[in-house]
Amino acid sequence: MSEPTSAPSLMGEPENGRFGRFGGQYVPETLVGACQEVEAEFHRAWADDGFRTQLADLLRDYAGRPSALTECHRLSEQLGCRILLKREDLNHTGSHKINNVLGQALLAQRMGKQRIVAETGAGQHGVATATAAALLGQDCVVYMGAVDMERQKLNVFRMRLLGAEVRSAETGSRTLKDAVNEAMRDWVATVESTHYLLGSVMGPHPYPMMVREFHRVIGDEAREQVRALTGADPDAVVACVGGGSNAIGIFSGFVDTQASLVGVEPAGGAAIGHGVPGIVHGSTSFLLQDDHGQVQEAKSISAGLDYPGVGPEHAHLADIGRARYEPVTDEEVVEAFQLLARTEGIIPALESAHALAWVARAKDELAGQTVLVNLSGRGDKDVAQIAELLGEDV
Amino acid sequence: MGTLEKHLRERRDSGRKLLCPYVSGGVSDDWLDIIRAYDDAGADAIEVGIPFSDPVMDGPTIQAASDQALGRGTTPATILSELRDLDVATPLIVMTYANVPFRVGFDRFVDECGAAGVHGAIIPDIPMEELDPWEAAVGEADLDTVMLASPISADDRLERLVGRSRGFVYGVNVLGVTGERADLGDWSGKLAGRLKAVTDLPVIMGFGISSPETAVIASAASDGVVVASAIMRIILDGGTAVEAGAFVSSLRTALDRG
Numbered sequence: 001m002s003e004p005t006s007a008p009s010l011m012g013e014p015e016n017g018r019f020g021r022f023g024g025q026y027v028p029e030t031l032v033g034a035c036q037e038v039e040a041e042f043h044r045a046w047a048d049d050g051f052r053t054q055l056a057d058l059l060r061d062y063a064g065r066p067s068a069l070t071e072c073h074r075l076s077e078q079l080g081c082r083i084l085l086k087r088e089d090l091n092h093t094g095s096h097k098i099n100n101v102l103g104q105a106l107l108a109q110r111m112g113k114q115r116i117v118a119e120t121g122a123g124q125h126g127v128a129t130a131t132a133a134a135l136l137g138q139d140c141v142v143y144m145g146a147v148d149m150e151r152q153k154l155n156v157f158r159m160r161l162l163g164a165e166v167r168s169a170e171t172g173s174r175t176l177k178d179a180v181n182e183a184m185r186d187w188v189a190t191v192e193s194t195h196y197l198l199g200s201v202m203g204p205h206p207y208p209m210m211v212r213e214f215h216r217v218i219g220d221e222a223r224e225q226v227r228a229l230t231g232a233d234p235d236a237v238v239a240c241v242g243g244g245s246n247a248i249g250i251f252s253g254f255v256d257t258q259a260s261l262v263g264v265e266p267a268g269g270a271a272i273g274h275g276v277p278g279i280v281h282g283s284t285s286f287l288l289q290d291d292h293g294q295v296q297e298a299k300s301i302s303a304g305l306d307y308p309g310v311g312p313e314h315a316h317l318a319d320i321g322r323a324r325y326e327p328v329t330d331e332e333v334v335e336a337f338q339l340l341a342r343t344e345g346i347i348p349a350l351e352s353a354h355a356l357a358w359v360a361r362a363k364d365e366l367a368g369q370t371v372l373v374n375l376s377g378r379g380d381k382d383v384a385q386i387a388e389l390l391g392e393d394v
Numbered sequence: 395m396g397t398l399e400k401h402l403r404e405r406r407d408s409g410r411k412l413l414c415p416y417v418s419g420g421v422s423d424d425w426l427d428i429i430r431a432y433d434d435a436g437a438d439a440i441e442v443g444i445p446f447s448d449p450v451m452d453g454p455t456i457q458a459a460s461d462q463a464l465g466r467g468t469t470p471a472t473i474l475s476e477l478r479d480l481d482v483a484t485p486l487i488v489m490t491y492a493n494v495p496f497r498v499g500f501d502r503f504v505d506e507c508g509a510a511g512v513h514g515a516i517i518p519d520i521p522m523e524e525l526d527p528w529e530a531a532v533g534e535a536d537l538d539t540v541m542l543a544s545p546i547s548a549d550d551r552l553e554r555l556v557g558r559s560r561g562f563v564y565g566v567n568v569l570g571v572t573g574e575r576a577d578l579g580d581w582s583g584k585l586a587g588r589l590k591a592v593t594d595l596p597v598i599m600g601f602g603i604s605s606p607e608t609a610v611i612a613s614a615a616s617d618g619v620v621v622a623s624a625i626m627r628i629i630l631d632g633g634t635a636v637e638a639g640a641f642v643s644s645l646r647t648a649l650d651r652g
């Protein structure tokens with residue numbers, strides 16, 4: 001935590017683990033050493049060509065990177081702006097989550113930690129983690145809220161097929177935030193042998209910075225792809241925000257361009273939208289909470305965005321005005337989900353449909369612009385839920 | 395030196411093992427009677443938990459006690475205002491998580507602790523690296539910030555930790571969260587010895603203490619113990635303040651016998 005002397009560049013190394021007034025390392029004494037170890041090892045690995053090559057090879061040969069850039073001709077015509085999709089849905093395991101997971105799983109291997117714990121909401125990060133653990137022969141325990149286990153039974157079974165143990169979080173609201181609590185409690189007791197593979201750009205330093213770096217590949221690829229296709233940078237870059245990892249990944253490729261950066265939050269979980277700072281799960285950020293500091297439950301149609309906090313770097317980008325954050329309603333999301341399916345033949349994850357929902361709403365403002373949307377995941381996991389919502393019997 | 399530290403040093407120096415029982419504030423209608431019962435049973439300081447929705451350092455018992463308190467409409471403000479009228483001389487210490495004081499502002503929280511007659515604070519998710527703003531808010535107030543030491547804190551960290559801790563230093567007996575254990579393992583004695591070697595602050599060990607026997611073991615190489623889950627289980631199971639007090643008396647007797 002004692003790097004550069006000059007002012008930190010946007011999306012560079014955070015100074016003292018902080019992004020402006022957000023971030024930090026609010027962890028119990030037992031975990032301070034482990035966080036410092038992860039930070040030191042990450043910096044060593046990131047400066048090591050051998051590690052970078054190993055990760056790049058896995059991303060290419062196993063995850064299927066680079067992910068495609070798809071121009072949406074029919075949707076563009078309908079909405080009146082040029083829409084390009086960064087296709088993270090085409091990655092192995094069906095979302096962007098695999099980028100971070102492969103990076104951290106390799107890092108755990110470097111640190112000699114054979115056991116991995118992770119939290120999951122919808123199950124996408126849990127499935128990706130179980131996948132990487134199977135690939136590298138690591139022991140894997142995934143915590144998942146009891147309510148989410150019921151909502152996402154198929155992903156629970158997938159994780160078990162992949163050899164992971166899924167443990168239900170039975171406390172609090174029994175959703176994602178409680179799964180994070182249980183994973184942290186596990187880590188406090190097992191820290192000598194276990195790596196906590198956090199699934200978004202949240203938690204204590206160095207996680208928000210490290211997870212961003214593992215997702216930077218999204219933005220780096222997209223920037224080249226958009227330039228090759230259009231000869232310029234996009235006017236707007238749009239992504240959904242739960243913890244904020246897919247958004248930070250794509251933003252990182254465009255933060256130093258003229259592009260406007262738009263993060264889309266679910267209306268029922270708009271941590272930035274409410275704008276009240278708090279401290280939970282290791283960092284200061286915007287946080288849904290009551291007047292007494294008790295954390296509130298986020299509620300939206302997509303389990304993957306039901307997190308009451310948000311990554312501290314997003315809070316900072318909002319603070320300084322470099323990115324804006326917009327809420328969309330569940331109804332708008334269900335509309336956008338069907339719109340993409342019908343116009344482009346792509347079924348998006350409900351999370352990713354949030355980004356599209358905002359584009360559809362803001363079409364007047366975006367008229368004539370080139371809009372890059374991060375399609376963070378595919379919607380197979382959500383089809384049953386949508387069918388039920390639409391009153392279809394499948 | 396703060397009221398809490400002065401009191402604990404005097405008691406320790408008189409040859410007594412220190413006993414700090416815990417209660418989750420607002421856990422029941424008669425939670426203030428529980429504090430009075432601890433006082434009668436010979437507590438040297440009393441820890442009052444201010445419940446937080448996401449207590450990552452707590453195991454199932456304290457989580458359940460916190461949920462029960464929150465379910466009764468307990469807030470940090472109700473706890474601190476109820477403490478104002480409490481007629482107990484034993485020093486009180488609040489235990490909570492960072493977001494609780496952060497939400498109202500550290501300065502205001504420190505003031506409210508003062509008005510409630512609280513003399514110590516334990517905030518397990520504010521490690522040394524994040525302590526400056528809290529310390530600045532405490533300033534000259536008579537509120538000792540107790541730091542936690544972990545069995546795997548490196549030697550140089552322990553030295554810095556005891557330098558910043560006030561009141562006493564809280565040694566964590568186990569790798570893990572709060573909750574009763576039949577057997578404390580080797581960490582406890584080792585950490586107590588390492589702490590005693592670097593400080594003359596009272597060294598009080600907590601986490602995992604389930605019985606008079608484990609209390610005696612954990613205090614052998616240290617100056618005393620914090621006991622929480624074992625008592626909160628009695629309350630959660632429907633026990634009365636008198637029964638909780640009786641358990642604390644049994645701890646007192648065991649510690650005095652040695």
Ligand SMILES: Cc1ncc(COP(=O)(O)O)c(C=O)c1O
Nearest residue numbers: 124242243244245246304376377
């Ligand atoms: C497809 C997809 N997109 C987005 C998210 C939200 O995470 P983040 O905000 O970290 O990108 C999830 C989380 O489960 C997801 O599965």
